[in-house]
Amino acid sequence: MMYRFLDISLIVCFSVSLMFVGVESMSELPPPKNLNFKWETPFTLNLTWDKPEDLDPECLVNYTISVSSSLICSNSNSEKRRVATNKVLLNVSNVNGLCINVTTNFDNCGDKRSPPQIITIPPPPVLLVKDRDFAYSHNKLMCTWRPAVDVKDLGFYYWDSSLESLMRCIPDDTMKMGGCVIHNKRLKEINVFSQMFYLFNGTYNGTVVNNTFRDESAMQYVRLKKPQLTVQRVGDSLMFQTNASDLDEFEESCYKYNYTYNECGKESRNFTEHISKSTKQFDQYCKYKARVQIHFSSNCGRGFSELSDEVEYGENSNPSTPALLALIIIPLMVSCCLIVSLVLLRRNKDILFPKVPGPSLFFKEMLNNSASGPQGLQANSPMNIVYDPTEETVEYNIILEDTSLMQSKLE
Secondary structure, three states: OHHHHHHHHHHHHHHHHHHHHHHHHHHOOOOOEEEEEEEOOOOEEEEEEEOOOOOOOOOOEEEEEEEEOOOOOOOOOOEEEEEOOOEEEEEOOOOOOEEEEEEEEEOOOOOOEOOOEEEEEOOOOOOOEEEEEEEEEOOEEEEEEEEOOOOOOOEEEEEOOOOOOOEEEOOOOOOOOEEEEEEOHHHHHOOOOOEEEEEEEEEEOOEEEEEEEEEEOHHHHEEEOOOEEEEEEEOOEEEEEEEOOOOOOOOHHHEEEEEEEEEOOOOOEEEEEOOOEEEEEOOOOOOEEEEEEEEEOOOOOOEEEOOOOOEEEOOOOOOOHHHHHHHHHHHHHHHHHHHHHHHHHHHOHHHHOOOOOOHHHHHHHHHHHHOOHHHHHHHOOHHHHHOOOOOOOOOOOOOOOOHHHHHHHHO
8 A cells, every 4th residue: 555655746846846947948948050240341240140940830930139249249238129029230349359149039938039149259359449439529530549559551430320431530640649520511410329330450560450339329428629608796796607609509508517616725516507607606705716617417428628717706715804903903003193293293393382471570570670660660661671673784885977977978
């Protein structure tokens, strides 16, 4: 009895295991077959494959393509798209190599997918340039780079999905480092979020080498000229005015003004405005230092200008300084005036206050002279004592002439 129970248990377990194995085998789809690629242009890869065999005719399938810009397939850094056909065109860069995998998905038969079919494309044998940089302004895109190896016949081309063919840009040999300026009015018409492709080609050790790069559109590399900032007082406010000479290419909403200012030596503050003027409350006892930088709005692209020169306005002072100065200066001025007045008064006292005979002496003389009689009183009168006129001497010049001579002349 016991052995029979064990036999039944083994049969049940074996049946359950077969069930799960069957379900797992049914949930797995076959991967695509004959995965191949072909370069249509230096940037465009034509990827093709064949439909997997032994599929249920009632189930429709589609395919997921995952592209990684390296030789290692990574889900975190890959670009994915889903297509219903068995081919796709990919605009890619080859400079770091590529890892591409394609998987089969059920379209109407549940959530099932196949193992990936993987293909890798190695990078070019040598890197021709390095340290690439871009700067856009007024329908011109300046591209600069440094040569990574010595290539005499280096060529430079650019392309985007709206162009029918590659456009050649002739490098400028006058630049210290490699560079070329693309003149094209369509640069700012390209979608902000579209991509530009660049091709560098040349002969290295007898082999033609193509390096292709994928970058953001020109609107992501906008460079604006250095602005000028003026600061002036308007009533009780301080007005910041930004002046720039190249803000006429795009709409006003594409520019943002990032101000940095310092008040009374305190920690710097930042604020952003969408117009070129801004006002802040003014403190007459503070010194202000300010700078401005223009940023290109993210709605239009990306870019910025250099920081303006620092502008200063006002002086740091103590609000109680005028009262303190008044308390010190006014008493000091009064004291100085008083001292000067006393000195002048001392020096000119004889003029300002002349000596006058005392009344006691005047009456004493009157009493003493009364005893001498009227003549003595008149002779020694105080009036004669006070005022004694001096005799003036008058000189006359008299000329005598001989009258006989005058008569002889008349005759």
